Amino acid sequence: MKKEDIKPGDWYRILFGETPVEFMLEILLRTLIIYTVLLVIVRFMGKRMGGQLTISELAVMVTLGAIVSPGMQMPQTGLLVCTVILICALIFQKGLNRLEYNSSRFEKISQGTLTVLVRNGIIQVEEMARTKVSREQLYAALRGKSIYNLGEIDRVYLEACGIFSIYSRQKPAPGLLLFPSADSTIGAYAQQKADGVCVCAYCGKVSDRAESQEVCPECGKDEWKDASISYLAETEQQEQ
Known part of the structure; x- marks a missing residue:
């Protein structure tokens, strides 16, 4: 956006930015879809995600937030890309949990000790x-x-x-x-x-x-x- 495009009192730009008003309805649909997919992904990650987070789980939660935000707010970003990335995050987390379960040494490296x-x-x-x-x-x-x-x-x-x-x-x-x-x-x-x-x-x-x-x-x-x-x-x- 150029400097001359910023005008005080331009409420359309302040409220809607550069997107058309119709995209507001699409945001509702995008949010509903991403929210549903995110609930499913977190559910498959296990009960620990709803309790006290470990280091790896906290990293995943921060990653999930970064993944879903563009898909809900940016019209040029497709939902399929966000869904694929969410599934990859699920696979990575499950693989990390499997490594920690099979190797106490790896668990100490990734999670630390008391x-x-x-x-x-x-x-x-x-x-x-x-x-x-x-x-x-x-x-x-x-x-x-x-x-x-x-x-x-x-x-x-x-x-x-x-x-x-x-x-x-x-x-x-x-x-x-x-x-x-x-x-x-x-x-x-x-x-x-x-x-x-x-x-x-x-x-x-x-x-x-x-x-x-x-x-x-x-x-x-x-x-x-x-x-x-x-x-x-x-x-x-x-x-x-």
């Missing part, structure tokens, strides 16, 4: 840095599961598909509180101070209070806080 972010209530700082997961992201995931103390956690895995798998301890231990520092009104809900121990504010390593002047042996930081324990867990220990 990472242990928390072990025995202690944040694995090096793994967090390697996976580019921040502590606030981890804390948010734990708070979303109604977990407010690292002492309640045995393991946190970052799965290959990007979700957090959280496993709690049978008996919560003293640990680092996970309440947001900006929310001073929440108090210490169901938590109380653990006597005789402190906790590293960076990784959650619990240590004797006498050692609080030293650097943390897990992460090398020297910032310590009072360790807390679940009020319910403390009550159960006293009853025993």
Whole structure:
């Protein structure tokens, strides 16, 4: 389009561009056909496409969007071409799934492996840095599961598909509180101070209070806080 063709107030160009009004009706038909074909293709790709996407599935979904867009909007693009490309994407995805099923080595290369972010209530700082997961992201995931103390956690895995798998301890231990520092009104809900121990504010390593002047042996930081324990867990220990 040339510069002189752009005129303010040209509502036909603004609304319809260079296509005739009749093409609007054709867009409805094209969208209906492509949408139906896309539903069928995604259905054949399997149930995983409707859940948490893996790396390859995410790549396919982005590709599908790029495939269907021209066929629905551009009058010079035929629907048959889009349909053939969609079928090719289906074949590629099915072939990739077959390779991943038959070869665990190929599956690790294409999908990655899980990472242990928390072990025995202690944040694995090096793994967090390697996976580019921040502590606030981890804390948010734990708070979303109604977990407010690292002492309640045995393991946190970052799965290959990007979700957090959280496993709690049978008996919560003293640990680092996970309440947001900006929310001073929440108090210490169901938590109380653990006597005789402190906790590293960076990784959650619990240590004797006498050692609080030293650097943390897990992460090398020297910032310590009072360790807390679940009020319910403390009550159960006293009853025993």
